[in-house]
Amino acid sequence: MAHGKRFRQQFQKVQRDHVYPPVEAINLIKETASASFDETVEVHVRLGVNVRHAEEQLRGTLALPHGLGKDVRVAVFAQGDKARDAEAAGADIVGADDLAKEIEEGRDDFDVVIATPDMMPTVGRLGRVLGPSGKMPNPKVGTVTDDVEKAVTESKAGKVEYRTDRQAIVHLAIGKAPFDARQLLDNYASVMEEIPRAKPASAKGRYILSVSVSTTMGPGISVDPSKATERDIFPDAAEAEAEPAAA
DSSP states (O other): OOOOHHHHHTTTTSTTTTTHHHHHHHHHHHOOOOOOSSSSSEEEEEEEOTSSSSGOOEEEEEEEEEESSSSOOEEOOOOOHHHHHHHTTTEEEEEEEHHHHHHHTTOOOOSSEEGGGGGHHHHHHHHHHTTTTTTTOOOOGOHHHHHHHHHHHHHHTTTTEEEOOTTSSSEEEEEEEEEEEHHHHHHHHHHHHHHHOOOTTTOOOOOOOEEEETTTSSSEEETTOOSSHHHHSSHHHHHHHHHOOOO
């Protein structure tokens, strides 16, 4: 694949055979983000799991401390009091059969879909539309729930869904390039805390094989996968906490 001049210039700043500590990787990410728009910062974690086995597939949600830096549009399938709860919580779109028809006809101006359990027969027929884009409501990640108020509030605050793809890689956005480095590192730390927590019991051998970060239009940067705890990611803070207070 041919890349433009801007990409090649940024690519030259990255040492391809070097695995960067998280702090250095994030600082380099900010340096290589040079597009005319606010690029999304992404983390990609390759895992040593066999996704052909259902019990080794990862799927869940986590709340990023600093959100994603964008307005998350939430669509909710609900009726009656639940619909009113969703609207009160800030849902952008609320409907039932009428909303399903609009989606079938091509409506796609939302990032997250939430549904109450009684609406799933209606939502189920949208699987071929919502499934490929990763927007199909699922009780495992809290998007099929009677507590729509909580689900909408969490989604608006930056709760994101993750899953392994066919290559056993988890892809997650962790913010925007204009975020300060500490915000990006905090979000990165949350991801690296969540992935080990979600390790399938049946997974054997080395679990996190590699980690990289990139921006929407920038080159990938390899990150040291062994530095996955907050103490490893923020070594200066850990050392400061360990120092005894001055007398």
